[in-house]
Every structure is written in C-alpha cells, then in structure tokens.
Amino acid sequence: LxxxxxxxxxxxxxxxxxxxxxxxxxxxxxxxxxxVSVQEDGAHVCGGSLISAQWVVSxxxxxxxxxxxxxxxxxxxEYQLSNPSPTRISSPVSRIVVHPxxxxxxxxxxxxxxxxxxxxxxxxxxxxxxxxxEGEGGDRSVxxxxxxxxxxxxxxxxxxxxxxSRV
Numbered sequence: 001l002x003x004x005x006x007x008x009x010x011x012x013x014x015x016x017x018x019x020x021x022x023x024x025x026x027x028x029x030x031x032x033x034x035x036v037s038v039q040e041d042g043a044h045v046c047g048g049s050l051i052s053a054q055w056v057v058s059x060x061x062x063x064x065x066x067x068x069x070x071x072x073x074x075x076x077x078e079y080q081l082s083n084p085s086p087t088r089i090s091s092p093v094s095r096i097v098v099h100p101x102x103x104x105x106x107x108x109x110x111x112x113x114x115x116x117x118x119x120x121x122x123x124x125x126x127x128x129x130x131x132x133x134e135g136e137g138g139d140r141s142v143x144x145x146x147x148x149x150x151x152x153x154x155x156x157x158x159x160x161x162x163x164x165s166r167v
Contacts, residue, residue, distance in 0.1 A: 029079045037075040038062050038114075039090075044081050048074065053119040054094075060102040060112040069093045074116060091116040 036048035036056050040063075048058035056074050063072065076089040094115040101109035 033077065035076075035078070037078050037081060039073045039075055040064065040067070041071055042073075044075075048114065050074075050076060050120060054116045056114040056116065058112055058114060060098045060110045061104065061107060063096050063098065063112060065098070069096045072096065072114070074114060076120060089120055091118065091120055093117065 034050040038046040046062035048056040072093045074091045094117045097113045099109040099111045
C-alpha cells in the first residue's frame with residue numbers, strides 16, 4: 001500500500017491553550033472500539049482512531065521524529081488508562097507517515113497515519129477481533145465522532161475514556 005498524505009487537506013485548528021473536547025459526555029465501556037491509545041515507550045501520549053485493519057490516524061505532534069517508529073505501540077480496547085484491560089490489544093508499529101506539510105511550530109497539517117505490524121481488523125467487545133475486516137469501505141456520509149481520555153494541563157488527566165463529541 002502506497003500512502004500519500006499530501007492529498008489530504010487539513011484545516012488549521014485554533015486552540016485555547018489546551019487540548020480538550022468541550023461539551024462531551026462520559027463514554028460507555030465498549031462503545032468506542034476504534035479508539036486507540038498512542039503509547040511512547042509504554043506511556044500514553046495521544047489518542048488515535050483505527051481506520052482500517054492495519055492503519056491508525058492520529059496527530060503528527062504525537063510523534064517524536066528523533067525516536068524510531070518501534071518506540072511506539074497502539075493500544076486498542078482500553079477504557080481506563082490506569083487499569084489496563086485484560087483483553088487489550090497492543091500492536092507494534094511498522095511505520096509512521098507524517099503529513100509532508102506538517103509544521104511543528106504552527107501545527108498546520110497536524111495529521112499522521114500509523115501502520116500496524118499486523119492486521120487488527122475491528123475490535124469488537126473491547127479486545128476480541130472479528131470478521132469485520134471484510135467490506136471495510138464504510139459509509140462516508142456518517143458524521144464522525146471523536147473521543148479522548150480528557151484532562152488538560154490545568155486539571156488532572158482523567159484516566160477513563162470520558163469524552164465524546166460529534167465532529
């Protein structure tokens with residue numbers, strides 16, 4: 001698979017000094033099986049979304065380009081970061097593709113694709129894999145959803161998958 005992020009248009013995001021989903025609701029365990037915890041050397045650094053059997057989309061600023069791609073793992077099936085699920089899937093990373101126009105100082109084009117070393121398919125019921133890999137096309141007219149583990153620099157970080165919003 002040849003990946004070209006240069007064809008992806010990314011609108012700049014203006015933040016109020018911290019990253020947080022506003023107006024979200026507590027997520028229910030099992031409702032966000034595509035939500036990924038991006039882990040750097042075993043520590044949660046960002047969220048991401050499983051978009052196909054072997055690809056995760058996340059923000060480019062989540063990845064330290066001076067580290068090898070192997071320093072990262074994608075954890076799926078998590079609900080509370082402080083209490084790892086026994087059915088968690090922790091996948092090594094094969095490669096990280098950062099948008100070629102990503103600018104670290106302005107966060108323009110702040111998007112990256114992460115290729116997993118093996119197919120995860122779809123995580124059903126938090127940790128089990130199923131035959132959902134077949135027919136991955138999806139309905140492109142469906143409104144997107146975003147989840148986060150919450151928290152900000154001015155507040156303690158929530159350990160649960162606590163926020164969800166339509167985007």
